[in-house]
Amino acid sequence: MIDRKPLLVGLTGGIGSGKSTVAKVFQILNIPIYFADDRAKWLMAKDEGLKHKIKSEFGEAVYNEDGSLNRKHLAAEVFADDQKIKALNNLVHPAVREDFSIWASSQSAPYVLKEAALIFETGGDKDLDKVINVSSPLKVRVSRILMRDAHRDENQVNDIIDMQLPDEEKNSKSDFVIKNTDNKLLIPQVLQIHQKLLLEASV
Numbered sequence: 001m002i003d004r005k006p007l008l009v010g011l012t013g014g015i016g017s018g019k020s021t022v023a024k025v026f027q028i029l030n031i032p033i034y035f036a037d038d039r040a041k042w043l044m045a046k047d048e049g050l051k052h053k054i055k056s057e058f059g060e061a062v063y064n065e066d067g068s069l070n071r072k073h074l075a076a077e078v079f080a081d082d083q084k085i086k087a088l089n090n091l092v093h094p095a096v097r098e099d100f101s102i103w104a105s106s107q108s109a110p111y112v113l114k115e116a117a118l119i120f121e122t123g124g125d126k127d128l129d130k131v132i133n134v135s136s137p138l139k140v141r142v143s144r145i146l147m148r149d150a151h152r153d154e155n156q157v158n159d160i161i162d163m164q165l166p167d168e169e170k171n172s173k174s175d176f177v178i179k180n181t182d183n184k185l186l187i188p189q190v191l192q193i194h195q196k197l198l199l200e201a202s203v
């Protein structure tokens with residue numbers, strides 16, 4: 001049997017667009033998923049070299065006494081300051097990129113997904129064969145996040161939105177767009193893209 005490399009597919013979308021929800025549907029179809037946000041947090045807590053660099057840049061207070069990341073503290077620092085988020089991105093994203101590449105090379109599915117809030121913003125699309133954007137109206141996204149994240153206020157949600165590429169730009173750069181609005185069913189959209197990706201992977 002020929003050992004093929006899986007097609008690498010990005011699954012992105014702005015905060016609250018519903019990309020984790022969409023990822024769960026692909027998971028039911030047995031598609032392996034790399035959750036970049038979760039993995040970034042894992043690396044920030046466990047990779048000693050990265051931890052050292054983050055402490056040097058942001059101070060010891062970004063870690064709790066048990067060694068875990070103080071996310072609330074770091075969020076308050078970086079989401080209100082363009083320079084600080086850039087500094088954090090420059091430390092974390094190369095580590096995530098390498099980690100994804102190692103993970104992807106051990107997968108044997110026809111295609112794999114990298115679920116990440118930032119793909120075009122970090123140039124991550126260059127490492128991917130296709131990108132799917134999950135698109136939802138801004139107002140809906142803000143209200144979903146305020147309902148989901150009790151620790152976040154509307155100002156922080158708007159700051160985060162300002163740090164991400166506008167939805168229209170993500171749509172035009174993507175190969176596929178999933179519309180996650182109240183009047184559109186998600187599962188048929190996922191199934192249609194799944195079929196196209198299987199076909200693409202078999203060529």
Ligand SMILES: CC(C)(COP(=O)(O)OP(=O)(O)OC[C@H]1O[C@@H](n2cnc3c(N)ncnc32)[C@H](O)[C@@H]1O)[C@@H](O)C(=O)NCCC(=O)NCCS
Pocket residue numbers: 014015016036037040041044069070071072074075078085088089092096116117118160163164
């Ligand atoms: C600052 C941190 C600790 C805040 O953690 P917290 O649990 O409050 O938020 P969470 O990670 O769930 O992020 C909330 C949303 O903010 C957005 N977001 C996260 N990081 C970034 C970023 N660097 N730039 C723009 N938006 C971001 C995403 O839409 C995300 O879903 C955390 O977001 C972080 O470590 N970010 C840096 C790593 C990163 O860039 N992750 C995203 C892509 S890999």
Ligand SMILES: Nc1ncnc2c1ncn2[C@@H]1O[C@H](COP(=O)(O)OP(=O)(O)OP(=O)(O)O)[C@@H](O)[C@H]1O
Pocket residue numbers: 013014015016017018019020021022117144145148180181182
């Ligand atoms: N179609 C939908 N109908 C109702 N609720 C939804 C829908 N899609 C997503 N949600 C809810 O909205 C919230 C945000 O969705 P989700 O966590 O999937 O977004 P996300 O894009 O991964 O967000 P983040 O960038 O913050 O990680 C969740 O609580 C989720 O259950």
